[in-house]
Amino acid sequence: MTGFALARRTVARYKARTTLAVAGVAIIAALNFDMLLLSRGLLLSFANMIDSAGFDVRVTGSAGLPALRVPVAGAAKLADDIRHMPEVDGVAIVRFEQAFASAPDGRERGISLFGTSEGSTRGGWTIIRGHTIDAGDASDPAGIPPLVISRQLASDFGVEPGSVFRLRAGVAGERSVLPFLSYRVVGIADFSFDTVGGYTVATTLEGFRALEEDRLSDDADVVLVASKPDAGPDAAVAAIARLRPDLHVYSNQEVVEQFNRNGFAYFRQISLVLSTTTALFTVLLVATLLTVSVNQRLGEIAALRAIGISRQRVAAMLLWESALLVGLGGAIALPLGGALAVGLDRILRGMPGLPEQLHFFVFEPRAVVLHAAVLAATGVVAALYPVRLAVTLPIAATLRRELGS
Amino acid sequence: MGLGKGCRRWLLVLLLVMTAAPHASAPPVDPEAVPSVLFSRQLLKAAHLAVGDLVLLAADPAGARAARFRIAGVYEPTPDPLKFNVERLEARLHLPDLIQLTATPSDPQSAEWVTAVNVRLANPADAERFASDLARQSVGLAARATARTREGDPFTVLERFHVAIAAVTMVGSTAFLLALMVIRAEERRDILGMLRLIGISRRSIVLEIIVEGVIVAIVGALFGVLLAAGAQYGINRFFQARYDTTLVFVRVTASIVVRCLVIALPIGIVTGAAAAWTLLRRVPASLMRR
Numbered sequence: 001m002t003g004f005a006l007a008r009r010t011v012a013r014y015k016a017r018t019t020l021a022v023a024g025v026a027i028i029a030a031l032n033f034d035m036l037l038l039s040r041g042l043l044l045s046f047a048n049m050i051d052s053a054g055f056d057v058r059v060t061g062s063a064g065l066p067a068l069r070v071p072v073a074g075a076a077k078l079a080d081d082i083r084h085m086p087e088v089d090g091v092a093i094v095r096f097e098q099a100f101a102s103a104p105d106g107r108e109r110g111i112s113l114f115g116t117s118e119g120s121t122r123g124g125w126t127i128i129r130g131h132t133i134d135a136g137d138a139s140d141p142a143g144i145p146p147l148v149i150s151r152q153l154a155s156d157f158g159v160e161p162g163s164v165f166r167l168r169a170g171v172a173g174e175r176s177v178l179p180f181l182s183y184r185v186v187g188i189a190d191f192s193f194d195t196v197g198g199y200t201v202a203t204t205l206e207g208f209r210a211l212e213e214d215r216l217s218d219d220a221d222v223v224l225v226a227s228k229p230d231a232g233p234d235a236a237v238a239a240i241a242r243l244r245p246d247l248h249v250y251s252n253q254e255v256v257e258q259f260n261r262n263g264f265a266y267f268r269q270i271s272l273v274l275s276t277t278t279a280l281f282t283v284l285l286v287a288t289l290l291t292v293s294v295n296q297r298l299g300e301i302a303a304l305r306a307i308g309i310s311r312q313r314v315a316a317m318l319l320w321e322s323a324l325l326v327g328l329g330g331a332i333a334l335p336l337g338g339a340l341a342v343g344l345d346r347i348l349r350g351m352p353g354l355p356e357q358l359h360f361f362v363f364e365p366r367a368v369v370l371h372a373a374v375l376a377a378t379g380v381v382a383a384l385y386p387v388r389l390a391v392t393l394p395i396a397a398t399l400r401r402e403l404g405s
Numbered sequence: 406m407g408l409g410k411g412c413r414r415w416l417l418v419l420l421l422v423m424t425a426a427p428h429a430s431a432p433p434v435d436p437e438a439v440p441s442v443l444f445s446r447q448l449l450k451a452a453h454l455a456v457g458d459l460v461l462l463a464a465d466p467a468g469a470r471a472a473r474f475r476i477a478g479v480y481e482p483t484p485d486p487l488k489f490n491v492e493r494l495e496a497r498l499h500l501p502d503l504i505q506l507t508a509t510p511s512d513p514q515s516a517e518w519v520t521a522v523n524v525r526l527a528n529p530a531d532a533e534r535f536a537s538d539l540a541r542q543s544v545g546l547a548a549r550a551t552a553r554t555r556e557g558d559p560f561t562v563l564e565r566f567h568v569a570i571a572a573v574t575m576v577g578s579t580a581f582l583l584a585l586m587v588i589r590a591e592e593r594r595d596i597l598g599m600l601r602l603i604g605i606s607r608r609s610i611v612l613e614i615i616v617e618g619v620i621v622a623i624v625g626a627l628f629g630v631l632l633a634a635g636a637q638y639g640i641n642r643f644f645q646a647r648y649d650t651t652l653v654f655v656r657v658t659a660s661i662v663v664r665c666l667v668i669a670l671p672i673g674i675v676t677g678a679a680a681a682w683t684l685l686r687r688v689p690a691s692l693m694r695r
């Protein structure tokens with residue numbers, strides 16, 4: 001009889017303890033799996049989010065948080081110069097500002113307003129109803145600037161494509177007497193950067209400037225660049241940096257690396273600490289269960305050895321027992337961890353100001369491979385001490401003692 | 406209570422720092438006549454400066470309209486969990502010095518503006534009402550309570566996340582403890598059978614196994630608390646060195662210890678009772694394998 005067959009019989013014989021041990025391993029391994037998802041989830045989600053806008057290079061006036069950045073002066077000429085570079089496929093000038101919308105109940109609601117020169121092909125939103133804005137959109141006979149609004153805003157305000165929407169410029173937390181301007185809603189969209197519970201609208205640069213009363217009309221908060229596939233973002237970054245060494249130019253990959261170093265540090269570290277702790281916890285508990293189980297079966301193991309079952313086979317039996325406990329628990333941990341990740345992600349996404357499409361727990365095949373590797377190592381390490389106990393067992397003395405008792 | 410567009414005595418600023426290197430042609434400067442400034446420990450270290458040094462500060466990246474200051478002291482920035490991974494390169498100036506440094510000469514009004522006024526209310530509970538009264542009376546002024554509401558606080562969200570993880574860990578631990586108690590009980594099935602046959606009541610045996618479960622759970626919880634107390638030192642030292650901050654990342658408080666023990670108690674009772682039930686539902690003879 002092989003070590004696996006012996007282990008299978010032992011596991012089947014002690015159903016209650018096996019079920020409880022597998023349940024314990026499944027719960028702890030699910031947590032471990034979630035920590036593996038968390039270790040890179042935010043990073044993958046963030047990378048996916050900024051890539052989805054369709055641009056792979058960003059040009060800013062200074063480093064740091066968007067709200068604290070120096071604007072890019074002379075944006076129109078800069079965009080024109082960049083557009084003519086052989087490495088570049090497309091350019092968009094982007095402005096953003098906090099504004100206020102007039103709600104149906106007469107109250108004012110804060111919104112995030114984007115102005116962009118590129119609304120037709122790329123823009124960081126997906127149109128659900130209506131059509132997107134276009135810098136050359138002259139379809140409105142009254143000359144009212146076009147507006148794309150988020151799905152949540154459309155639902156809460158009861159607005160559909162074709163409606164007139166009123167906005168005014170403003171600084172968050174301050175009162176203002178600036179007048180409201182009218183915009184024509186041309187589309188309803190899902191925005192990549194829409195915050196949970198927040199409202200986002202996008203318009204053309206002309207529409208944005210109308211609200212700003214032409215203040216700083218040739219500035220941009222960021223200039224987005226799409227590189228040509230054959231040139232790649234690095235070549236575009238180098239070319240733009242040569243053209244304007246005073247500006248900060250980043251590829252999406254560099255932005256993600258910066259995020260990884262700064263904004264993501266906490267979650268990377270907590271996932272490392274918790275995955276290490278849970279792996280150690282599993283080792284300790286499986287080792288304890290196996291050791292107690294071996295101690296209970298000393299007479300049985302000595303009898304197996306006495307009838308000629310080799311040390312290697314006894315060791316293999318215990319390794320298989322450990323593998324079955326950890327393996328079954330680990331397999332159950334995958335769907336359990338998936339369900340748990342949904343709940344934990346929902347809790348963390350309650351943080352204020354997070355984009356709706358940003359997730360903390362993101363599935364990737366690499367996490368499953370790592371999960372399997374951690375569990376395999378856990379199973380082997382947990383079996384080491386019980387195996388040592390079993391293979392160094394003095395057969396005759398143990399049988400005498402067990403029979404005597 | 407913080408008021409937008411008010412004033413406060415000390416302000417945190419990020420400014421261009423240039424060491425005021427003495428020039429051979431420059432007239433000697435009386436350090437006592439130069440306005441004083443406080444530097445954060447991190448800024449002093451990063452700029453390789455010392456208390457008593459003269460520095461030039463400017464609000465303009467090109468160094469225009471720089472003013473000379475004497476470093477009067479060094480301070481440790483108040484630990485802020487929202488800034489734990491930010492380098493605290495900060496300086497504190499007297500308000501008139503800061504206004505002189507940052508005001509636009511062509512705009513006299515710019516010297517009249519400050520970022521915020523901090524107000525301490527006689528009754529802090531009145532903060533919301535005070536803010537709303539003030540906002541009604543003064544157009545263009547925003548007033549808000551400095552105390553963060555529970556909703557929308559990122560640390561409340563993190564707390565919920567940690568509580569959820571702790572709950573999952575507790576469920577896993579309970580399953581393991583239950584498995585351990587079942588094995589322990591089965592190990593002694595002969596003894597338990599014998600005890601039943603000589604007349605020891607089922608109730609007494611259940612009580613013994615429950616007490617054993619409670620002891621294992623409480624000793625385990627105490628060991629966990631001791632382990633956490635030891636780990637808190639290591640974790641705090643590591644992260645404080647990593648982020649150059651005095652922020653405390655882990656703290657084992659009395660309330661956490663009490664919570665651990667209070668949770669351990671019912672877990673011990675439940676696992677002990679379940680383990681006892683698996684054996685005592687059988688007749689005494691079957692426990693003796695008869």
